[in-house]
Amino acid sequence: MIPISLHPDLQKDVPTFKIGCIQYEAIVIDSPPKELNGRIELFQKTVELDLSDQPITYYEGVKEWRQVFKQIGTDPTRYRPSHEALFRRLKQGKGLPSSDSSAIVLNNFFSLYYQMPIGLYDLEELQEPIEVRKGEATDEYEGLNGRINHMKDKITNVDPNGAFGSPMVDSKRSAVSSNTKHILQLLYLRPSLSEADARALTDNIGQMFQQVHSGHVKTAVLTKQRPRVH
Template sequence: MIPISLHPSLFQTVPTFKIGCISYTSVTIDTPPQELQGRIDLFQKTVELDLEEHPLTYYEGVKEWRQVFKQLGMDPGRYRPSHEALFRRLKQGKGFPSSDSSAIMLNNFFSAYYQIPIGLYDSDKLKESVEVRLGKETDEYEGLNGRINHMKGKLTNVDHQGAFGSPIVDSKRSAVTPETENILQLLYLPPSLSTDDANDLTESIGEMFRQIHSGYVKTAVLTEQQPQTH
């Protein structure tokens, strides 16, 4: 697994901040299998029905990550966690973003199902090591949303080439494509989750992803007590 670290300043405002790290190697990305599509469709309909009667904050994962953004000095009304953006799509009847990639579709499903932002990156496009920290003045990237995203003051992932992702939107530079063979998946876990439960969830997501895409998987959870992984 590529070396990953969390900047110590994150724990000053969110003492139980934690990230789940999953490394996949030798994966095969294809169109989503019919069984997966069926499960996603059923889940989507359930969420749409729930959100006809409830606000987005009906989901604890939405409430908690809004609070985390506030603690980190980010405005959750202006910069939305990616899983909240998915719930907003479902509430508006737009469904999940369409994709012919099993990896992207499954990642979106996990993000909504477990109510957490999840980043998915082509490991071979990342340089040397990764740090999760608040962005600096010079941190920016072209996002999958088609815009230049300025990351100053926002939670972001940075390698030796610069910023490449966040719990808001990821970059084109690190995007997973049908040709991708090695993947880094970062789970922005709820700080309220215990370390044991965080490890269980990270391992579970890793194994489910591997079952669809074959290959090999390694997982780790980064906390203040375990600041770095290789």
């Protein structure tokens, strides 16, 4: 597992803050399997039906991450967690972002199903060590949203080359493509999860992703204690 640390300042604001880390090696990214597309379409229709007469905060994971942003010092009405942005697309009838990448499609599905932001990063574009911390004034990156994202006082992932991702949007630098073979997946776990449940969920997501993409998987959960690696 690539060295990853969680800055203690995050847990001063959110004492049960934790990150699930999954590293995949020698995977194969292809078009999403038909069975996966079918399951996602069914789930999408269920969400759209739920949200036809309910607010976005119908989902506990949306409410919880809005609260996390407030505790960190990020305005959740101005900067939205990525899973909330996906729920909003469905409520507005826009559907999920189209993609021919099995990795991205599955990642978006996990993010909605488990109601949390999830980042997906090409490991070959990153250097070690990696740290998850509050952004500083100089932290910024060109995001997949096509904008320069300024990360001061926001949850930010950094490597020796600078910031590359967050629970809001990831960077073009670390974007996963069909040629990507080695991936780092970061689960911005709901703080209400117990450590045991966080480890179980991280392991399960790793196994499900591996079933679609083959390769090898390692998992860890960053908490106040030393990360437990599987």
